Amino acid sequence: LPPGPRGIPLLGVIPFMGEFPERVIKKWSLEKYGPIMCARMGMEDGVFLNTAEAIKMAFCDKSEHLSGRPRTTIFKQVTKDKGLALKQYGKDYNIIRKFVVRTLSQWGVGKTMIEDQIVEEAGLLADFLKNKTNQPIELKLYFYVMTSNIIGRVVCGRRHDFEDEEYHEILNNIQKMFSPQLPLSFWLFPRDSTPLIFCWGLKHLPWFRGANNRMIERVKKTLEYCKGVIEEHKKTFDKNNLRDLIDALLYEQQFGKKSKRKVLLEDELVVIVRDLFTAGSETSSLMISWVLIMLLHHPEHAKKVIEEIDDVMGPNGAPSTKHRDRMPFTCAVIQETFRCKIVAPIGIQHYAQATVELGGYIIPQGTMVYSNIWGVHNDPVAWPNPSKFDPYRHISKDGKFFTSNNIISFSTGPRSCPGEPLAKMEIFLFVTKILQKFEVKAPPDKLPSLVGVNCLLFSPESCELIFIPM
Numbered sequence: 514l515p516p517g518p519r520g521i522p523l524l525g526v527i528p529f530m531g532e533f534p535e536r537v538i539k540k541w542s543l544e545k546y547g548p549i550m551c552a553r554m555g556m557e558d559g560v561f562l563n564t565a566e567a568i569k570m571a572f573c574d575k576s577e578h579l580s581g582r583p584r585t586t587i588f589k590q591v592t593k594d595k596g597l598a599l600k601q602y603g604k605d606y607n608i609i610r611k612f613v614v615r616t617l618s619q620w621g622v623g624k625t626m627i628e629d630q631i632v633e634e635a636g637l638l639a640d641f642l643k644n645k646t647n648q649p650i651e652l653k654l655y656f657y658v659m660t661s662n663i664i665g666r667v668v669c670g671r672r673h674d675f676e677d678e679e680y681h682e683i684l685n686n687i688q689k690m691f692s693p694q695l696p697l698s699f700w701l702f703p704r705d706s707t708p709l710i711f712c713w714g715l716k717h718l719p720w721f722r723g724a725n726n727r728m729i730e731r732v733k734k735t736l737e738y739c740k741g742v743i744e745e746h747k748k749t750f751d752k753n754n755l756r757d758l759i760d761a762l763l764y765e766q767q768f769g770k771k772s773k774r775k776v777l778l779e780d781e782l783v784v785i786v787r788d789l790f791t792a793g794s795e796t797s798s799l800m801i802s803w804v805l806i807m808l809l810h811h812p813e814h815a816k817k818v819i820e821e822i823d824d825v826m827g828p829n830g831a832p833s834t835k836h837r838d839r840m841p842f843t844c845a846v847i848q849e850t851f852r853c854k855i856v857a858p859i860g861i862q863h864y865a866q867a868t869v870e871l872g873g874y875i876i877p878q879g880t881m882v883y884s885n886i887w888g889v890h891n892d893p894v895a896w897p898n899p900s901k902f903d904p905y906r907h908i909s910k911d912g913k914f915f916t917s918n919n920i921i922s923f924s925t926g927p928r929s930c931p932g933e934p935l936a937k938m939e940i941f942l943f944v945t946k947i948l949q950k951f952e953v954k955a956p957p958d959k960l961p962s963l964v965g966v967n968c969l970l971f972s973p974e975s976c977e978l979i980f981i982p983m
């Protein structure tokens with residue numbers, strides 16, 4: 514096994530990890546154990562990968578064996594090995610993944626069609642915000658409706674009004690599945706075999722029982738919403754006019770190849786839809802919030818972004834991804850925010866489906882493998898003075914924006930995020946539209962905090978902003 518701390522009996526290192534386990538692990542990795550290290554999590558060992566090279570070696574070169582998902586109690590409750598995000602790696606997974614990636618691209622991810630829809634949605638948000646002029650607005654909620662509307666349009670041809678309270682309730686449910694009620698370290702527990710007190714054991718203690726039951730209830734409600742949407746689609750399904758991802762899946766179920774028909778069943782469909790909503794809405798909306806918050810803290814950078822928007826898009830031009838080439842500073846600000854504010858600091862856990870050699874160590878079958886994305890983005894060798902927010906890191910001497918192998922917000926390998934092109938497009942188009950149309954300010958003495966809240970996702974604390982039309 515790779516080297517690493519053992520912690521204390523039963524609990525391992527969990528009590529020493531605090532609210533930001535990824536930061537503690539990176540510190541241990543730098544000070545003592547190296548890029549591939551092991552830490553005792555409860556009663557089992559978890560392997561942590563702390564540099565881009567180590568993560569690529571594991572998730573790309575050894576992907577055949579290191580692309581599984583763990584069988585934790587929480588994962589089983591949430592997914593029952595259906596859908597995409599938490600499904601075990603293998604033949605069935607590959608069929609579902611290929612279907613989702615192909616269908617997303619047919620419906621326009623990375624292409625113009627979805628871009629039009631994002632621009633339309635951004636316009637609707639701008640109209641909505643105009644009616645709220647000078648009022649402080651809770652930032653996260655409306656961005657969340659906006660990004661979930663994009664997924665809604667692609668998956669089921671649906672959008673909801675920004676103030677649709679029933680829909681807020683559904684989003685609230687999804688959000689709370691990942692809420693700070695359960696600290697990140699709770700999610701890191703490996704498996705049921707972690708004895709008695711952990712996972713199943715904890716579930717029987719009153720506080721955890723309450724939290725666990727609430728989570729199951731939320732999972733059920735979200736699945737019911739997805740089932741409802743699918744049932745509606747069935748009634749109006751026309752094989753000659755496929756409208757969205759659900760229609761495409763219904764088509765495959767009835768007319769697809771036998772191998773696909775066997776896998777793309779009803780209960781898979783419900784969880785695929787749920788996975789796309791859960792994985793694809795909050796992540797992007799949090800990043801949009803973080804970009805605006807970083808700019809509020811750095812008015813000198815905000816000024817430059819606004820100048821670029823004025824020069825390239827003008828006051829009324831529709832934002833377009835084609836503008837990205839001429840807006841290097843805006844792209845650099847977004848990339849620097851991706852580097853500094855990592856919405857999925859340890860990605861989603863992987864699991865060794867077979868014993869495998871990695872960087873001179875043996876990773877036994879059944880080991881949890883974590884990509885420390887925060888650790889990569891804060892590596893002092895790759896990023897000198899990593900805590901400094903500095904967009905100029907991503908701009909070459911001749912003024913061009915460039916990407917970096919040491920930014921892996923979407924992970925890497927066959928299990929990496931299939932929504933990367935969509936997310937990048939949304940963030941660029943929404944941020945530029947908002948800054949084109951509004952001066953964004955914090956209420957007096959209420960500059961949003963940069964500390965953030967860590968659970969499965971790293972989000973800004975609740976905060977309000979004022980949008981003043983230009």
Ligand code: HEM
Pocket residue numbers: 572597598599600610788789792793794796797800856857860861862863922923924925927928929930931932933935936
């Ligand atoms: C800022 C936005 C986003 C970030 C930072 C992000 C990040 C990630 C990360 C780190 C993973 C785990 C990859 C791994 O296990 O190695 C992941 C998985 C996933 N993401 Fe995203 N994501 C974002 C947006 C989206 C969007 C817009 C969609 C919807 C199309 C999406 C759908 C998914 C799905 C379905 C998975 C599971 C993939 C699998 O297990 O095969 N994500 N994402």
